[in-house]
Amino acid sequence: MTVSTQQDMLVNQIHIAAAPERVFQALVDSAQVPQWWGQKKIYCCRQYQADLRVGGAWRSSGTRSDGGPFEVTGEFLEIDPPRTLSYTWIASWTGDAQTTVRWELSPTDRGTQVTIRHSGLSARPELAQSYSGWPRMLSWLQTYLEKGETVENRPAA
Numbered sequence: 001m002t003v004s005t006q007q008d009m010l011v012n013q014i015h016i017a018a019a020p021e022r023v024f025q026a027l028v029d030s031a032q033v034p035q036w037w038g039q040k041k042i043y044c045c046r047q048y049q050a051d052l053r054v055g056g057a058w059r060s061s062g063t064r065s066d067g068g069p070f071e072v073t074g075e076f077l078e079i080d081p082p083r084t085l086s087y088t089w090i091a092s093w094t095g096d097a098q099t100t101v102r103w104e105l106s107p108t109d110r111g112t113q114v115t116i117r118h119s120g121l122s123a124r125p126e127l128a129q130s131y132s133g134w135p136r137m138l139s140w141l142q143t144y145l146e147k148g149e150t151v152e153n154r155p156a157a
Helices: 020-028 132-149
Strands: 002-005 009-016 041-052 058-062 069-080 084-091 099-110 111-119
Touching: 009 132, 020 084, 020 099, 020 111, 020 132, 069 099, 111 132
Parallel strands: none
Antiparallel strands: 002 009, 009 111, 041 058, 058 069, 069 084, 084 099, 099 111
């Protein structure tokens, strides 16, 4: 996994041994997202809804490590399956700050190179620390797609 921090953006990359079509589906399917997005004693997505069209809304909600609720919402900006997915991101733990998340999926001979770019951080640099969990989230996606690991059977943190 590769992680870099730029002035306005966090960039994370990982290779997943699954076709781009399969990775893309795991990112947008309301039945799959709650299966891989989380880990007991950290946070767990319990519900994901998406109106998968440019301008359509999406919403993820779940529980934090302390049992309290969290919510992330946004609007789809770009949808080009299975290559690109981009949306705005407004997280309950950062107030009304709106940033942008962009997924880029590139086929390789062994699966997919996944790059996630979280931008719009320069206006509020403290947000970069709030979003330092992308490497963990990418590893959850990877183990879900490669090994069938879900929130329910993943070891607790």
